[in-house]
Amino acid sequence: MLPAERRDYLLVRLHADGKLVAKDVAAELGIAEDNIRRDLREMATAGLCQRVYGGALPVSPAVADYASRATVATSSKERVAAAAVALIRPGATVLLDGGTTALAVTAALPRDLRATIVTHSPTVAAALVGHPAVEVFVLGGRLFKHSAVTSGAAAAEAAQRVTADLFLLGVTGVHHEAGLTTGDADEAAMKRTLAGRAADVYVLASSEKIGAASPFVVLPATEVSGVITDAPSTHPVLTALSQAGTPIIPA
Numbered sequence: 001m002l003p004a005e006r007r008d009y010l011l012v013r014l015h016a017d018g019k020l021v022a023k024d025v026a027a028e029l030g031i032a033e034d035n036i037r038r039d040l041r042e043m044a045t046a047g048l049c050q051r052v053y054g055g056a057l058p059v060s061p062a063v064a065d066y067a068s069r070a071t072v073a074t075s076s077k078e079r080v081a082a083a084a085v086a087l088i089r090p091g092a093t094v095l096l097d098g099g100t101t102a103l104a105v106t107a108a109l110p111r112d113l114r115a116t117i118v119t120h121s122p123t124v125a126a127a128l129v130g131h132p133a134v135e136v137f138v139l140g141g142r143l144f145k146h147s148a149v150t151s152g153a154a155a156a157e158a159a160q161r162v163t164a165d166l167f168l169l170g171v172t173g174v175h176h177e178a179g180l181t182t183g184d185a186d187e188a189a190m191k192r193t194l195a196g197r198a199a200d201v202y203v204l205a206s207s208e209k210i211g212a213a214s215p216f217v218v219l220p221a222t223e224v225s226g227v228i229t230d231a232p233s234t235h236p237v238l239t240a241l242s243q244a245g246t247p248i249i250p251a
Contacts, residue, residue, distance in 0.1 A: 098149035167198035
């Protein structure tokens with residue numbers, strides 16, 4: 001099997017199985033494990049997979065630019081948003097992450113809901129301008145244009161002054177082994193800071209994020225209050241998360 005044919009085979013297997021274990025594939029093909037690891041490095045460089053210890057996982061489509069993500073799995077995000085809104089109690093203080101699913105949350109809020117929403121997303125804040133009963137606070141800082149959120153020292157310092165009932169966390173990948181991941185190190189750090197300021201943290205996880213991974217870990221899946229998703233309950237990643245003690249909230 002030529003190297004190009006082998007990489008095509010690996011890509012098919014990755015999509016079919018949801019992961020690749022380098023030593024297992026090497027044994028199946030009767031070649032050195034180093035060859036498979038080299039293939040995975042090249043595939044990761046091309047954006048075809050996310051390398052993890054021992055192999056690879058599917059790359060998350062949610063690491064695309066903000067405009068592109070707005071057109072991905074829109075109905076899935078709407079279902080997740082509706083389930084997330086059901087967790088917001090009247091009078092609550094909510095930390096709302098940035099991203100297209102968080103934007104769907106703003107659209108799903110009942111018009112008579114009285115709450116305080118704190119966000120580091122100018123896009124989310126702007127979407128709440130016309131909401132009559134929601135008080136909005138924006139955390140300032142350096143604008144990370146890829147996700148249209150603020151991050152860095154100023155944003156993190158502002159977040160430390162907030163105590164919230166709930167944080168609705170956006171990530172680009174959800175996996176029982178790789179954890180909750182995103183594509184930028186500073187963004188991951190900001191999400192961790194926000195998670196530390198809320199009594200409960202729920203993950204907004206439309207179906208395309210389940211089983212996918214990105215380079216930077218936000219939190220282990222065991223450290224959140226639950227994962228809100230419309231992915232089938234039989235998905236092996238959701239099964240593994242549930243067995244590990246992470247509640248799954250169907251959307």
